[in-house]
Amino acid sequence: MRLEYLLGRARTRSGLRRFTRDELYELGRLYRQLASDLAKAQTIGADRDILDYLNGLLAQAYNVIYTGENQPGPGLVRFITPVFPRAFRRNFGPILIAAVVFFLPAIWAFFAYLNDPAWAEVALPNAMRQAYESDLEEGPSQLAVAIQEEDMPVASTWIILNNLGVTAYAFAAGMLFGVGTLYVLFQNGLILGAVGGIFVDKGALFSLYFFSGILPHGVLEFPAICISGGAGLLLGKALLMPGDLRRIDALKKNGIEALNLMLGVILILIFAGLFEGFVTPIKIDGKADIPALMYAKLAFSAVVFMCLVTYLSIAGRRPGEKPLGFINEEIAKAGKYSPRSIFRLLKSDTQEF
Numbered sequence: 001m002r003l004e005y006l007l008g009r010a011r012t013r014s015g016l017r018r019f020t021r022d023e024l025y026e027l028g029r030l031y032r033q034l035a036s037d038l039a040k041a042q043t044i045g046a047d048r049d050i051l052d053y054l055n056g057l058l059a060q061a062y063n064v065i066y067t068g069e070n071q072p073g074p075g076l077v078r079f080i081t082p083v084f085p086r087a088f089r090r091n092f093g094p095i096l097i098a099a100v101v102f103f104l105p106a107i108w109a110f111f112a113y114l115n116d117p118a119w120a121e122v123a124l125p126n127a128m129r130q131a132y133e134s135d136l137e138e139g140p141s142q143l144a145v146a147i148q149e150e151d152m153p154v155a156s157t158w159i160i161l162n163n164l165g166v167t168a169y170a171f172a173a174g175m176l177f178g179v180g181t182l183y184v185l186f187q188n189g190l191i192l193g194a195v196g197g198i199f200v201d202k203g204a205l206f207s208l209y210f211f212s213g214i215l216p217h218g219v220l221e222f223p224a225i226c227i228s229g230g231a232g233l234l235l236g237k238a239l240l241m242p243g244d245l246r247r248i249d250a251l252k253k254n255g256i257e258a259l260n261l262m263l264g265v266i267l268i269l270i271f272a273g274l275f276e277g278f279v280t281p282i283k284i285d286g287k288a289d290i291p292a293l294m295y296a297k298l299a300f301s302a303v304v305f306m307c308l309v310t311y312l313s314i315a316g317r318r319p320g321e322k323p324l325g326f327i328n329e330e331i332a333k334a335g336k337y338s339p340r341s342i343f344r345l346l347k348s349d350t351q352e353f
Helices: 002-010 021-043 048-066 075-090 092-115 117-123 126-135 149-175 179-200 204-240 247-279 291-314 325-336 339-347
Strands: none
Touching: 002 021, 002 048, 021 048, 075 092, 075 247, 075 291, 092 117, 092 179, 092 204, 092 325, 117 126, 117 179, 126 179, 149 179, 149 204, 149 247, 179 204, 204 247, 204 291, 247 291
């Protein structure tokens, strides 16, 4: 019997973790079918042995489905390995939207400043812009590399708390129907791009200094901001587009997903803060602008970023799940609602919309 086979697999050490999505759906369908068969058997007065067998099987299925898995290992390990990366892949769409809203203004502000420094006034408060420009006249000293060795632990703690504040703001602003989240991402993107333009405009050494000073922690910090923005957009989606659910139910459902994302963001930002407090400020003989050191920091940044991408793509992967399948799914969705596809739908008689 198929249900008995699935229940036998569920009682193994790996439990439901080895089930594919189709097998999980099948387990639920067979459970509901069994409950219906038991009700019919009781109605027609079936043999007691048959009723006992069906009751026992139904109880086993109930325990597997509704009492949860007894997974080995502490809760933090379970969260890091399957829960957070799976939540990231399930909600890659809103995270991708948040990344676009964050990085596009950054790119625009960067090139706008290089074209005309007056554009920095749009992205940066005037006092901040003047402070950067005047300080950089004497050398590239406005990044975290200016942190002294004895101040690294305190600076790292402050950086972690500050980053948590930014991401929490982006997340909570999602309650403003997602508009608040988009504004926070847009504003921070503008600031990032304008500051980058200020450094790069000073020459090659300042450019190298900027990227080697921001990427060791930025390769974690920027994805964390985008993930928190995606979590905020999930809240906004529940309020604006609850679908077949009541708004309060949609908010609860998306809120669980958003909370899993934010807990993962906290873990990422802890590492980003440690890198920003201890790795970014590393100097040789009191100097941080030695090219070999800066290239080493860039190499470190590349390794950290690849580790993050690998972790989010592979950790907690179910059997049959392709490592980058979630990206292909989002591309397919985007293609469905591309301008050309929408134009074809409008011309046709279909009622898909």
